[in-house]
Amino acid sequence: MSGRVRVILLSAVALVLVVAGIAFAANKAIDKADKAIPQTDLFGSATPSAGAPASPTPEPGADIKGPLDILLVGIDSRESIKTWQPHADTVMILHVTKDLEHAYLTSLPRDLVVPIPAFKKANFPGETTKLTHAMSYGARVPGTNIPKVAQGFELLAKTVSNYTGIKRFDAGGILTFNGMKELVDSLGGIDIYVDQKVTSIHRNTKGQALSRVGGTAKTYKVGQQKMNGWQALDYARQRYISGSDYARQRHNRQLVKAIMVKLFSRDVVANPANLDKVVKALGKTLTFDGRGHRLVDYAFALKNLKPANVTLVGLPGGSVMSGGSYRGEALNSIRKEYFAALRADALDEFVTENPKLVNKK
Template sequence: MTRRRLLGLAALVAALLVATAAVVTTRLVADRPAAPSAGPSTTPPASPTPAPTTASPTPPPGADLKGPLNLLLVGVDTRVSIPGWEPHADAVLLLHVPAGLDRAYLFSLPRDLVVDIPAYPKARYPGGRTKLTHAMSYGSRVPGDKANPSTAQGYELLRATVSRYTGLRIDAGAVITFGGFDKLVDTLGGVDLYVDQRVASRHRRPDGTMRTLSGGGYIGPQMVYEKGTRHLTGWQALDYARQRYTAGGDYTRQRHQQQLLRALARKIVDEGTARDPQRVEQVVAALGRTLVYAGGGRQLIDFAYALGGVPADRLTLVVLPGAGVSSGGAYRGEQLKPLGRDFLTALRGGRVDAFLTAHPSLRVKN
């Protein structure tokens, strides 16, 4: 298995920035001792007959991971400048790899999806029915320490909530903060992305500074992302991926986030970033503590090796249609339409390929 192929999927395994996994995994792979060369040796053997051995070759990490596998990728808004701010799950994505581990599907769940969040005694949360994004917030609460919410703990409750809603076992996952995402893109030298519709930023000015927040909302000049292929810096990529006040709302934002992840993965593979130890270290240093990995007792390298046979071009982006939910005339959140729920049923039943063939509108093309 070549490092290029291994990276192709590792870049799709870890965080909201799957690309992060590629970097971390490649560093781990590079630290492993090289296998003995099978070519001719310049040093004659001490004996014409090699000594017998009973030692068995050590299986590679993750050799026992057979699939199907499901990985939860989360992007969070931590507002680190505000003491005690609880992390919110602003992007919730699932990477599904069927049995055979030769292809993968990436889809999003709306952050405002109305779900049943189970009780979580560790955070003293009794359970309730509310928006999916709140699972991260409620789970992050540390009794007796309001100033230091736990992102890892929040992920644990979010994982349980997503698993209950989708009916899928979550094998591993990762959380990355917005600051970490910004740094990742800049350290990689930016990313080239096809902007599929004109998007006006709600938060940023054209020079990257924040717009002024007044009582009626944000005011001042807006950064605008025009349709076409664009080179985005870290703050631009993050800003573009966060915009949901556009035609299509949060469902358009989900599509843009998926497209951005795929563009980052392709950049890492195409430019050979992970084969350059110095560049790998730069990316890891830039991320610092902005990435939280949760593998259920398995190391990230286990999944990278197990999924190394999935080429980047066999990642299918899927959009699940949804609609708003109201109660008494007031907006409560989002729900998946029957077609979106049927996709989850097909996924659980191992019939995803046939389902997408029958419903090609669910595939994201760009």
């Protein structure tokens, strides 16, 4: 399976961060998710998610205060190959406002040209190159060819912090391909608005690989459509379309919101069997670090964060060329204003003044 499939894996992280809807419908389900999903130290701070509290009071997550900045990373890990060096195929930043009731989700291009700092743990001297490589360079473990993904996330987080000015992320998540198709299918599919005609270069109308069996390429027409797991994966991975990788990033964000909407639907939260399927799929896909807080803590803290209050923001950019060769991507100068507003928790005002950056559908 091509690494490009992994570009949409951040959808599952969104499930974790808004799973509070489940918590109040079925507390046992959120407890299962807390135990089933790997939770480890991703920031090198020695503060992975804590264990169960000694007392049932106060309410979980009561000490989590906004605003929050959460780093979400999808990697092209090929889990069957232990020596495979992971790359960050998707990098998203979720900013939750001080009231914990509104959020803004934006993306950084995987090919964004940035200074990656020196990283002693991997004997990496530092280099200015594509953001995606921060994960692979950081994951290297001296003396072995087996990468350490959590260590790669640590370097990626440092790189993103330097670029955006966000001094500290409050939580983070890594997703791989394993379980993603099952995750979407466990939700009974998703409803997503296709904002431009997309013709797949990977799958035919039956979901088979065009490179192996041929057939008619799957086409996604403009309008509201219901997609199952393979269709959601296929649609969101396409970048050889109008808008190229920036359109792909937008489709990633749209997919995140579509999954969030479906999670809050009654046929999911009110059905224990469906909830169990979702939890099992998440356990196969996600690794989470709450910086000392458990998954359930974030679920309760974000109980009022509904899909309608999540704004998707697309930052414009373009290709960087050197000597006639493609070097990577660079975001336009407005990104400085965006991240300044984010750090000041003033994105409400920013998007009001820059409505063209908001993904409407």
